[in-house]
Amino acid sequence: MKTSESKKQNRIKELSKKADEKQKKVLTMLKEHGAKIYDELDNGQFPKFTIPSRSVSNIVYDKKLRQYILGSNAALRSSRNSAQLRSFTQLMWLAFFANRLTKEKKSSTLRDVYYSSQAFGVEFEDQGESDNIIVDLEAVTSRAREDFHIFPEERSSIFGDLNIEYTIPGYEGKTMNLSNHPDGYSIGPSLTTAELVDTTAEIVIAIEKGGLFTRFVEEQVDKKFKSIIINTGGQAPRSTRTLLKRLHDEMKLPVIVLTDGDVYGEHIAMVIKSGSANAAHLRELTVPDAKWVGVWATDIEKYKLPTIPMTESDIKRCYDLKKDPRYQDGVWKKELDVFLKIKRKAELEAFSKYGLTNITEKYLPQKLELAKSL
Amino acid sequence: MSSIKEKFNQISPSEFFYSNRDLAGFSNPTRSLYTAVREFVENALDACDQKGILPDVHLTIKAVDPEKSDPKPYILTVKDNGPGIDAEHIPPAFGTVLYGSKFGLKQARGMFGLGATMAILYGQITTNKPVTVKSCADGKIQNQFEILLDIQKNKPVIVKHTTKEVSKTGLSVSICLEGDYSKAGIKIRDYVYQTSLITPYASITFDDPKGQKFSHPRFVKNIPSPPTIIRPHPHGVDVERIRRMIVESQFEIPIIDDAMIEKVRTDLGLSKKNLSFTSIMEKAEKKWKNLSRQVRVVIALMSFLKMDFEKLNKIRIEDLDIPNKKLSYWDFGDSQSKTIDMDPESQYYKQLTNTVQGEPLTTFLTKRFQRIGPTTAVKFAAFVKFKPERRMGTLSNQELVTLSDGLQKFEDFMAPDSSCLAPLGAEPLEKGIKKFFNPDFTAVVQRPASAYSGFPFIVEMGIAYGGDIKSGGPHVYRYANRIPLLYDEGSDVVLKVVHDTDWGRYKIKGEPPFIIVSHICSTRIPYKTAGKENVADREEIERELRLALQFLSRKLASFMSKRGQAEMAKKRANLYAKYIPMIAEFCTELAGKKKEPNYQKILDAEKASQPKLIPEENKIENK
Numbered sequence: 001m002k003t004s005e006s007k008k009q010n011r012i013k014e015l016s017k018k019a020d021e022k023q024k025k026v027l028t029m030l031k032e033h034g035a036k037i038y039d040e041l042d043n044g045q046f047p048k049f050t051i052p053s054r055s056v057s058n059i060v061y062d063k064k065l066r067q068y069i070l071g072s073n074a075a076l077r078s079s080r081n082s083a084q085l086r087s088f089t090q091l092m093w094l095a096f097f098a099n100r101l102t103k104e105k106k107s108s109t110l111r112d113v114y115y116s117s118q119a120f121g122v123e124f125e126d127q128g129e130s131d132n133i134i135v136d137l138e139a140v141t142s143r144a145r146e147d148f149h150i151f152p153e154e155r156s157s158i159f160g161d162l163n164i165e166y167t168i169p170g171y172e173g174k175t176m177n178l179s180n181h182p183d184g185y186s187i188g189p190s191l192t193t194a195e196l197v198d199t200t201a202e203i204v205i206a207i208e209k210g211g212l213f214t215r216f217v218e219e220q221v222d223k224k225f226k227s228i229i230i231n232t233g234g235q236a237p238r239s240t241r242t243l244l245k246r247l248h249d250e251m252k253l254p255v256i257v258l259t260d261g262d263v264y265g266e267h268i269a270m271v272i273k274s275g276s277a278n279a280a281h282l283r284e285l286t287v288p289d290a291k292w293v294g295v296w297a298t299d300i301e302k303y304k305l306p307t308i309p310m311t312e313s314d315i316k317r318c319y320d321l322k323k324d325p326r327y328q329d330g331v332w333k334k335e336l337d338v339f340l341k342i343k344r345k346a347e348l349e350a351f352s353k354y355g356l357t358n359i360t361e362k363y364l365p366q367k368l369e370l371a372k373s374l
Numbered sequence: 375m376s377s378i379k380e381k382f383n384q385i386s387p388s389e390f391f392y393s394n395r396d397l398a399g400f401s402n403p404t405r406s407l408y409t410a411v412r413e414f415v416e417n418a419l420d421a422c423d424q425k426g427i428l429p430d431v432h433l434t435i436k437a438v439d440p441e442k443s444d445p446k447p448y449i450l451t452v453k454d455n456g457p458g459i460d461a462e463h464i465p466p467a468f469g470t471v472l473y474g475s476k477f478g479l480k481q482a483r484g485m486f487g488l489g490a491t492m493a494i495l496y497g498q499i500t501t502n503k504p505v506t507v508k509s510c511a512d513g514k515i516q517n518q519f520e521i522l523l524d525i526q527k528n529k530p531v532i533v534k535h536t537t538k539e540v541s542k543t544g545l546s547v548s549i550c551l552e553g554d555y556s557k558a559g560i561k562i563r564d565y566v567y568q569t570s571l572i573t574p575y576a577s578i579t580f581d582d583p584k585g586q587k588f589s590h591p592r593f594v595k596n597i598p599s600p601p602t603i604i605r606p607h608p609h610g611v612d613v614e615r616i617r618r619m620i621v622e623s624q625f626e627i628p629i630i631d632d633a634m635i636e637k638v639r640t641d642l643g644l645s646k647k648n649l650s651f652t653s654i655m656e657k658a659e660k661k662w663k664n665l666s667r668q669v670r671v672v673i674a675l676m677s678f679l680k681m682d683f684e685k686l687n688k689i690r691i692e693d694l695d696i697p698n699k700k701l702s703y704w705d706f707g708d709s710q711s712k713t714i715d716m717d718p719e720s721q722y723y724k725q726l727t728n729t730v731q732g733e734p735l736t737t738f739l740t741k742r743f744q745r746i747g748p749t750t751a752v753k754f755a756a757f758v759k760f761k762p763e764r765r766m767g768t769l770s771n772q773e774l775v776t777l778s779d780g781l782q783k784f785e786d787f788m789a790p791d792s793s794c795l796a797p798l799g800a801e802p803l804e805k806g807i808k809k810f811f812n813p814d815f816t817a818v819v820q821r822p823a824s825a826y827s828g829f830p831f832i833v834e835m836g837i838a839y840g841g842d843i844k845s846g847g848p849h850v851y852r853y854a855n856r857i858p859l860l861y862d863e864g865s866d867v868v869l870k871v872v873h874d875t876d877w878g879r880y881k882i883k884g885e886p887p888f889i890i891v892s893h894i895c896s897t898r899i900p901y902k903t904a905g906k907e908n909v910a911d912r913e914e915i916e917r918e919l920r921l922a923l924q925f926l927s928r929k930l931a932s933f934m935s936k937r938g939q940a941e942m943a944k945k946r947a948n949l950y951a952k953y954i955p956m957i958a959e960f961c962t963e964l965a966g967k968k969k970e971p972n973y974q975k976i977l978d979a980e981k982a983s984q985p986k987l988i989p990e991e992n993k994i995e996n997k
Contacts, residue, residue: 034964041958044975079957082946089953089960096960121956 011165012173015195019167023102026147030099033141037092046080047088051140052281059280061325066288067275070139086123090133091140093122098137098148105169107149107189110134139281146192146239156240157184157210159217160228162251163197166190182217184231192239196250202226203368204247206290208234208259208268212348212359219360225368228253236272241285244272248287255287256371258364261295261305262345263317266335274326291374292331293367297338300346303363306353307344314345331374399489400496403445407553408561410496411435413489414452414547415566416857419573421456421545423796424600428592429576430455433566435555437583445554447501448583453546458511468494468507468547469521469530490547491523497551498523504533508546516540555583561860563588568851568858572798572893574806593809594802605744607790608781610828610898613774616781619742620732620766627691627729628668630675635683641669651682671729674722678714679703694730699723732767735760745788757784790830792823795895797832798856807836807891814840814937817929821922826914831896833915835922837930839888847888848872852909854899859907866902867911868892871919880931881938890926892919950980 033049040047052058053073062069079088097116101108108116114130117123124130134145145151162178168190175197178185185191205227207213213231216222222229228247232240247253257272259265269292275285300307310318318340321327327336339345351359399409415431422429431454438447459467468491494505510516520533555562559582566580570590575597580588606615628634639649642657642665658665658673665673676686678701692702692711702713716723733741736751746754755762758780760773769777797820804818818836825831843849852859852868859866872890882888900910909915958973 030964031966034961034966037957037961038965038967038971041954041961041973041976042971044972044979046976047957047961079954082942082949085949085953089956092957092960092964096964099964 008173015165015167016172019172019193022147023105026102026143027099029141029143030095030102033095034099046078048076048078048080049140050074050076051136054135054139054281056277059277065283065286066273067283067286068277068280070280087133087136090117090122090124090130091136093117093120094130094133094137098150101149102147105149107151109151109153110145111153113150135278135281142281144238144242144282144285146189146242149189151189151239152237154233154237155186155188156233156237157186157213157231158191158228158243159184159213159230160199160201160222162199162201162228162247164191164194165197166194168193178228179222184213184217184229187230187237187240187243189239192242196246199228199251199253200226201228201251201253204228204230204244204253204255206230206232206236206244206255206257206272207348208232208257208265209348212258215356216360219357221360221364224360225364232257232268232272235268238279238285241272241275241287244290245284245287248289254371255290256293256368257290258294258348258367259292260345260347261297261300261307261350262310263314263321263336263339265295266292266332266339267317267321270326270332291371293371293374294363295346295348295350296331297335297342300342300344303351305346305350307342307346307350310339310343310345315340315343400492403500403552403554404557406493406496406500406551407435407448407450407555407558408565409489410450410493410549410551410553411452411562412565412857413493414450415569415578417490417547418452418454418456418545419569419576419856422454422576423597425457426597426600427456428595428597429573429578431576431578432581433579434581435553435562435583436581437555438550440583444556445552447503447550448553448555449548449550450497450553451546451548453544455542455544458509458543458545459507460511461509461517464507464509464517464519465521465530465532468505468519469523469532470528493551494521494549495523495525497549500552501550503550506546506548508548510540510543510545513541513543514539559584564860565858566590568853568860569856571806571810571851571891572803572853572856572858574798574802574809594805596802598796598799598802601794601796604791604794605742607745607825607828607830608739608743608784608787609825610790611743611778611781613778616774616778620738620769627675627694628671630672630686630689630691632687634668634672635687638669638672639683641665649682649684651676651680654682667729670725674725675701677720677722678716694726696727696730727765730767731765734763734765736762738766744791750786753786754780754784789823790825790828792830792832794897795823795830795832797834797895798893800834803834803836803891803893807838807889811838811843811889812841813838813843813889815930815933817926819922819925821918824914824918826900826912829896829898831894831899831915831918833918833922834893834895835919835926836891837889837923837926838891839882839886839930839933841887843887843889845887846885848877848886849889851889851891853891853893854901854909855895856893859909861907866908867916868894868909868919870911871916871923874920875923875927877927880927881934882930888930890923892922894919947977947981950977 036049037047051074052070053075054070055073058071058073059068060071061067077084077088077091079085094113097113097120100106110131111127113134114124114127117130124133134150137148138145158178159182160179164176164178166172166174166176171190176185201222203225205216205221205225207216207229210231210233213229216229221227230240230244236244244255248255255272257269259268269290272287273290273292274288279285295305299305318336321336322340327333348359351363354362400406411433415433418431419429431452434449434451436449438449470491497503497505504520504522507519507521508516516538518534518536518538520535522531522533524531563580563582566578566588567590570576570578574594575592577592578590582588611619639646642654642661644654644657655673655677662670675691679686679689681689688706690704690706692704694701699716699718700713701716702711704711716726732738735755736748739746739751739754740748752762755764758776760777800818800820804816807813807816807818816836816838818834821833821835823830823832850869850872852866877883877886894909894915900912900915902908902910954973954977958970962968962970
């Protein structure tokens with residue numbers, strides 16, 4: 001008893017030490033940036049820094065990493081340039097604010113950052129502008145915003161037999177099993193930073209829609225197929241993608257993705273697999289081995305699913321993706337071509353035509369089987 | 375069938391203009407009042423210009439009955455300090471249509487003095503009151519006339535004539551006419567205002583019917599040199615003009631009467647005793663160079679007739695047949711016609727030929743036109759395939775047309791002489807613009823003389839930006855021969871050129887506070903209408919306007935870009951002052967420091983490096 005207690009204490013120490021080290025690294029990095037600006041000002045120079053260019057021409061696909069990355073182009077941001085002065089100041093403030101958040105171990109959201117700026121006399125036109133500056137900070141520091149305790153608003157959720165151990169202040173060492181609550185657990189800062197302890201699951205099923213997530217929990221897909229179910233809520237947020245990556249890398253679980261049978265669904269799966277151009281400046285957000293198992297364009301015919309016609313923008317999106325280097329082969333290319341050919345799409349709910357449990361009893365087992373061979 | 379007899383009545387010029395008065399700008403009470411003001415003010419300024427007098431012009435408009443509503447009779451008086459008009463010329467000048475002193479070829483505001491008589495005519499028609507003219511030409515006696523116009527006969531009727539002693543020359547004309555000042559007022563005030571801009575050497579005052587006084591003092595002391603009268607340019611004449619020039623150049627065979635014989639005798643310096651034919655001829659040969667043309671012709675005739683004065687008195691010359699070299703005369707003594715042969719080798723033969731057949735082509739060209747020398751004249755003769763010595767009097771109608779066409783088409787004539795033009799000059803124009811608008815930027819240009827259809831012209835232009843100028847520009851002030859053009863703006867060539875300009879190229883955007891002053895001087899302004907309000911788009915004029923405007927616009931653009939740079943620098947300095955302290959504040963905490971960095975250095979350095987606008991030099995004092 002005593003040994004297990006001291007073991008736990010050690011474990012907590014270890015965890016908080018790890019968190020402290022990470023925090024220290026971030027703080028040191030921010031301080032270095034601040035000191036450089038400070039010295040330049042003190043020497044009578046206009047402060048400046050370089051930032052990797054995020055223009056389209058500098059976003060390239062890295063076949064080795066299997067994701068989009070930024071090329072070598074960098075831009076100089078100078079406070080002498082009056083056109084850049086405002087955004088320079090905004091970025092300085094953000095670094096200053098991120099520094100406070102990190103130091104005091106407080107979390108913020110994108111929206112919260114936008115509103116907080118006003119208290120310091122820093123103006124943002126709208127949240128879009130402030131979000132953009134946050135991406136700038138990520139690009140300059142090569143760190144995700146989550147490292148600065150800035151999180152998106154949207155939450156996706158997770159359900160399944162997975163034990164975790166919190167690392168956030170006040171919860172260090174506290175554990176939780178993620179199958180205890182049937183509504184699932186919201187994937188927020190505390191869950192993303194938690195240690196993944198153990199699991200009986202053998203696979204992770206990421207699903208695009210909340211409705212189907214609930215159905216899967218009700219149908220006990222987690223038990224039937226020994227799986228962890230994740231609701232991505234449309235395009236998966238970064239925290240969710242980080243968690244997916246950790247489940248794959250740390251727990252050695254394969255990841256499959258189930259989306260609507262349309263071009264947007266196909267791309268949700270692709271972003272989980274190889275990231276988005278928007279986050280080309282960041283790593284550790286992709287699951288290159290993730291597999292998209294459906295709903296495929298070919299499934300529409302095969303399962304005789306009720307369909308609706310594709311819209312103009314659906315078709316345009318198909319043509320856009322055809323130019324993407326990731327869609328040049330395999331299932332990605334094949335399904336995209338079929339979508340373009342049939343010009344129709346189907347929702348995940350389309351299986352309800354053949355009974356509410358049809359998707360979990362018929363479709364899912366077939367697809368899980370198929371995934372093994374993919 | 376009865377034949378229809380048509381009646382042709384010759385009408386007098388007065389009658390013609392009476393029935394076509396709208397042609398000359400007298401279409402309604404508003405327009406008529408404005409036109410009358412213009413005509414008299416312009417005549418006054420022209421008169422002063424020609425004598426090199428700095429003009430003082432006083433314009434007064436008074437309602438006959440102020441209580442009445444418009445349109446109503448007004449008394450319009452224009453008084454100047456010009457040379458005045460001799461008493462004898464006053465009745466025909468103010469009581470005859472088409473009587474004037476401006477028929478020569480040079481730049482003047484008005485052309486034929488037609489407008490003033492039209493105004494008088496209009497006044498008489500609408501109010502039945504005579505024109506009052508007070509004139510002093512000698513600086514001592516002032517003649518005062520009241521004159522009515524006999525429209526049918528085109529003749530003045532003097533109602534009253536008095537004289538009084540005065541000390542200065544000058545002319546004052548006063549007419550009573552129906553007008554509408556409530557409507558015309560704004561144009562008349564504009565006209566006076568704009569006239570004073572283009573006539574900076576004139577002092578112009580205006581007392582309006584409402585008791586308001588508008589005073590535009592002279593602010594330039596030098597009057598531009600008056601234009602000279604010149605011969606026409608070959609490109610500027612038509613068949614009719616050539617025909618008239620030939621008639622002018624020809625000389626009638628003088629009637630040989632007692633008076634003529636007496637004149638010849640006196641000119642030869644002969645006493646009555648010594649009058650033999652031989653002695654007359656001898657004397658003539660000696661004195662030939664000093665003899666008048668008339669006398670030479672008589673001598674030439676006498677040489678063939680071989681007669682002395684006594685015999686000459688008894689004949690009458692009937693015909694001079696140059697091609698057949700025969701001279702016929704009627705002998706009163708024998709009561710019969712006689713014919714003699716003329717020796718073409720005789721020196722006197724040439725004299726007679728010249729007289730009857732006019733000058734040779736080359737002489738005609740060099741003597742009667744500007745810009746034609748002997749070489750050009752010979753070249754031109756070859757061009758039209760006429761012999762250079764061809765006599766002008768022998769040209770057929772068809773040949774006249776050929777000649778006229780040739781004059782138009784021949785390209786080796788030099789450009790018209792511009793000494794007949796009197797542009798205002800760049801300096802006074804600039805002074806005027808600066809005084810009127812107190813602008814931030816002014817530029818003026820005077821283009822070199824050019825010509826269209828043989829009429830020389832010069833374009834002067836000024837441009838100004840900022841200062842007291844209202845926004846909504848470019849505002850265009852159009853002038854032709856120092857007359858402001860206020861009506862019919864839409865179809866004017868100047869506005870066409872202005873509207874064609876892409877102002878964005880010159881860094882001028884939105885509704886700028888910006889004016890353009892354009893002045894076209896020419897012996898003949900190609901007006902589109904008789905009302906003299908808009909200039910037709912002749913290619914050559916349009917080109918000169920365009921070049922002038924481009925030149926000035928480039929200057930304005932460089933001013934605007936300097937100004938833009940200065941504004942940018944100011945803006946930038948403000949941005950620095952706002953943001954740099956914030957950056958300093960944030961990076962201080964970020965760097966973990968207590969004291970803020972010394973950022974004032976860069977703010978100060980930036981302020982010092984700002985470019986400065988060169989201020990407009992010496993503003994003109996309004997005196």
